[in-house]
Amino acid sequence: MRTVVQRVRSARVEVDGAVAGAIDRGLLLYIGVARGDTQADAVATADKVAGLRIFPGPAAPDGRRRPMDRSVLDAGGACLVVSQFTLAGSVRKGRRPSFDGAMDPEPARPLYEAVARALAARGVPVATGVFGARMIVTSENDGPVTFVLDARDGRIQ
Secondary structure (H helix, E strand, C coil): CEEEEEEEEEEEEEECCEEEEEECCEEEEEEECECCCCHHHHHHHHHHHHHCCCECCCECCCCCECCCCECCCCCCCEEEEEECHHHHCECCCCCCCECCCECCHHHHHHHHHHHHHHHHHCCCCEEECCCCCCCEEEEEEEEEEEEEEEEECCEEC
C-alpha cells in the first residue's frame, strides 16, 4: 500500500460538482492499494499517519519553533483520504503506464476504507473522497511537506 501524505492548510474533493469531503488544517492522503496488500497494511498506514510528527510545535523559550514536532492529532488537524490507484502503477516500460500492480477495485475498496476507519478510531477527524469516482482534488499545501509511505506485510517499509 502506497500513501502520499501532504500537510495542508485546507483540502477538498469534488465529485460531479458536489463537495464529497473537505478539511481545514491537516493531512491530505492519497491511498494506492496494490496487489498483495492486506488489512495489516491499512492499519500500519493509519498508525504511522496518526503519529507522524510533521506539524510545527509551540515556540521554545528562545523563541524558535520546532518545524516538525506535533502529530495531526496534537495539531488539532484532520485527514482527507482519497483513493488513487495510479500510485500502484508503473511507468518503467514504454510510454503508457501499466496498472498490473494495482489491486482490483472490489477487494481494494475495503482496504482503502480501512485506512479511514483506523484513523477515525485513533481520534483523527476524517473526510473521504468517493472510491473509484473521477474526483477533482483541491489543496493548499503547507510547507510544502510531502512524504511517501509504503506498507507491506503490516509494516512501513
